[in-house]
Amino acid sequence: MQRPSHVVPSNVNVREAWQILQNHRVGQAPVVNETGTLVGLVTRAELLPPQWLAPAVDDADAWQAMLASSVIEVMWSPVPSAHIDTDLRRVASLLLETGLPGLPVTEAEGRVIGFVSRSDLLKALATDPPLDVWS
Numbered sequence: 001m002q003r004p005s006h007v008v009p010s011n012v013n014v015r016e017a018w019q020i021l022q023n024h025r026v027g028q029a030p031v032v033n034e035t036g037t038l039v040g041l042v043t044r045a046e047l048l049p050p051q052w053l054a055p056a057v058d059d060a061d062a063w064q065a066m067l068a069s070s071v072i073e074v075m076w077s078p079v080p081s082a083h084i085d086t087d088l089r090r091v092a093s094l095l096l097e098t099g100l101p102g103l104p105v106t107e108a109e110g111r112v113i114g115f116v117s118r119s120d121l122l123k124a125l126a127t128d129p130p131l132d133v134w135s
Contacts, residue, residue, distance in 0.1 A: 005104060005115035007032045008071055010039050014047050015067040021047075030104035030112045031075045037110040040075035043101060047074060081106040082116060092121055 006024040008017045008031045021029060021044060031040040081104045082091050091103055095118060102117035 003105075003114035005030055005112050007036075007112055008042050009034075010072055012071050013068050014071060014074060017042055017071045018044075018047055018067075028101050028115075028117075030079075030115060031071060031077075032112050036112060038079065038081055038104050038106050038112050040072070040077035041079040041100065041104065042071055042075045046076065047071075049074070076100065079104065081110075081112075083108070084113070088121060088124055091116055095121070 006020065006026055006029050008020050008029045010031050010033050012020070017029075021027065021042075028041060028043040030038055031042050033039050079100070080094055080098065082094070084105060086105075094100070094103060102115055102120070104112050105114035105116055106112055
């Protein structure tokens, strides 16, 4: 788990969200409200949807409008979360079920305290010998 988690405030636009992900060198981050409570998850894929990559989108004003749109308009929501004591197998199962790249880790009140990614799961698998992937 990455702790503390890098988060994106819910009041930023797409351009600012991109900058936050870039500054922290991450591909996704939980979106939180002003109290730090989880409200969604944003990934690079949501920040640049396929329709914006089409050759027909060459209008600078359209790009500016897209970049100025709220992160709330493009984030995953609702998004499941894990707690600090959630079993790694349950986290892996949730990632497989949802297709998400990771899960925010929250306190009981919903405040984000960390983030567990697919890479974190692979690291745990590589360093925790009791896991048996062949059974």
